[in-house]
Amino acid sequence: MEIDDLTYENVRKNGGFAIIKRYVHKDSRKKFAIKQLLPEFHSQPDYIERFIKEIEYTKRLQDNENIIKIVGVQIDHTTKTYYYIMPYAKMNLDEYISLNNSYLDFNERVSLFEQVLNAISYAHKNNIWHRDLTPTNILIFDEDTDIRLKVCDFGLGKDPESLSRMANSSIGGHGQWMYVDPDQYESLKKGTNLSDILSLGKILYFIMTGKKPLIIKDCKFKSVIDKAVNKEFSDISGFEEEYIKLRDIYLTLEETSSLTLLEYVDKQKKDIEWNEFYKLSLKGESTEHIYYDFMEPAMRILSDENSTFTFLEVVGTDDELFINKFIEALHYCHHNYGWPFNKQNNFTRFLIRYSHCSTSQKVKLECLKEAWYIAAVNDQWDSQEVILDVFSRYEIADSIVDELCIYILENGQPFEKLNRINLNRIRSPKIKRALAKLREKL
Template sequence: MNIENYIEAQYRELLSTNSSIDVEFSELYTGIEHTKLHEILATLHQNFISLFRLMNERLPTKDLEAHFWADPSRSLIKTIEITLGLYNALKNTKLAFEINEYYFDLIKKCRDFLSSSGGSTIPSNMDKIDLYYTIPLFTPKSVVTIDHPQTTRSFALKQIGDGSYANVYKYRDTFYDKVFVLKRAKTDLTPKELERFRREFEEMREFSSPYILEVYRYDEVKNEYIMEYMNYTLDSFIQKNNSSMAIGLRKSIVHQILRAFEYIHSKGRLHRDISPKNILLKEYHDTHVVKIADFGLVKVPDSSLTTANTEFKGYFNDPSLVVDGFDTYSILHETYALTRIVYFVMTGKTNTDTIPDSKLREFVKKGLHADKSMRFKTTTEMVQAFRTIS
């Protein structure tokens, strides 16, 4: 097969279904040096996002099936055909690329139920689809390194936060024309506190999830590191928007939070400092993305950094920890704090004395039960229980 001709053919095929080649997601594919393949992948990304956004209007299906309209069904079939055709044709060439695992599984699932006529029947028990606005769906197997000009620049810092171990600032990097966050350790930390600060960075760097805040570089001399910038804490977002928030947005935020902690727990970690100030949101034109931050108290198996005297910090934590000691912290304390977060997102309140919605009331009652053995035992159990709340 002539690869150049095949790419050109797919490029023209894409133009036959799109009015133009899309550039919205072009920056995610700067590692693709082949110009037309770069444009194709950026456009395929846009197609998937717009079509899955439409499909989300019919999701989740729960125990029932749902109808997906004919025109978007045909468009999604064509987008999948071009994607998989390119993936297979380029597999053993220098232009080979990987498809994001979550989307690869989703593509194969959709391929099984999509119909080219009369619309498609979405199967039961299909969840809403996570829309990746800042994460590439396609990654080149051979990554090229781009050398930037050697420059040294200074940027003014504006303090935006103050914690036990660090001060937090934001700044605009004029080279990238983008806002970043700098987290700088305080100068009076003990060696153990400084070790905890450094471990927070290492833990966040090791995670690979769209729901964990990205960190970029640790400065060994200044004991500081750079992070991505987010628009809000969950606390500030709820305060600003509580009176106008639709139930769909509230449930989307909860689903993302629970998904994040499912991932964290799957890695054998407990966050231990769950609060509306450590859950962040980035606001896009038509969606809100949740990311978890502040892993300074993360519980790591066999770590020597946690003792019975570790300070009780998370203000959504189980009060029994004051008596029991923070070294007893377990998944049952984590699900307690997450239950309070779910209630806060769904109502904008922290007082759980009166809850009119019976299903939400049962959810909260179980999650905050005084008998720890009666609480949610996993985040997955919480996800399943939350699906029953209308």
């Protein structure tokens, strides 16, 4: 397609190093956008190369349905003509979410994000990093009744195998700052594939909440978002894997099925499918009481270290979601009737066993805090023996011991067994001092 086939309408966007104008095709009346390098940059090789690279990378990715199509190009160094033609979009993702956030359900938000993920995953598999991935660089198209997203603006893109001087330069204004890898503020060459994954995490937060990612608050997919922002994934396939695992769980929770964990366990007997067990646990359906419908069958199935280890091998780092659900149910039991109070020590044994099996220090901390609450605040003698035995036999990691000690001192009531224990048996000096302080109240 040539510019002579089009009729100019108006300027859509003017900023940075290029201008985007809206045109209409003379015959079909379809609208197109032309992106032109601004005249003031025609004599600057870095910007010319950046513009040409944007076209090159975008054309290399044309087979993906979620990357903008280039339908015409004109690069002429003699006449100083630099532009390309693409389909015209009425709005970008930033504008779309701002207008429709109140009306989008979970499935629609998932569909939006997965189109972005599809585009960037395809780019990475073809050795192209975007490095300027923001909602303003994601265009919205209406295709029949569907919303189609298309990623554009690969002007800061990089082929890691390329020796291009431009890819290692430092140019200001690298996208909407809140979505861009902070490492790129200093130098663009510090942008990598992990920069795109960081941006994906923040875009996922924006799509799910409608809020700018200045501060990442609790939301769906928060564990994946946090890992992306903290650059804990080595590549995009790891991000995709964890995202899909959580997505499937959330979609299950959105379904109308009301099967309780008790019903599932009684139906399956010993033939437990761990992913289903996990999903139903997170859903936490209850018809009688949360203790009977969720907590008791969960403790029954995870009744020893072998079954607990097997379960944790399946769910991996997502075990935090399971134990949080269990603790939420435990808190309900602490303040409500309708369950057997003499089972509190069973809770403690379960929490301690789970903490031993989990590799997450955060999970270990939460389990130990809840076990201490049952022992000290609820004054359960058997639980007191169990928790003091743990403190005597096991080292508590430095990363959690301070918070555990604070919890002991703020929430723990002194109990008589503290007078009968030799505190020198306690392996952690900080826990020993916390118990000594507590014992002074007796």
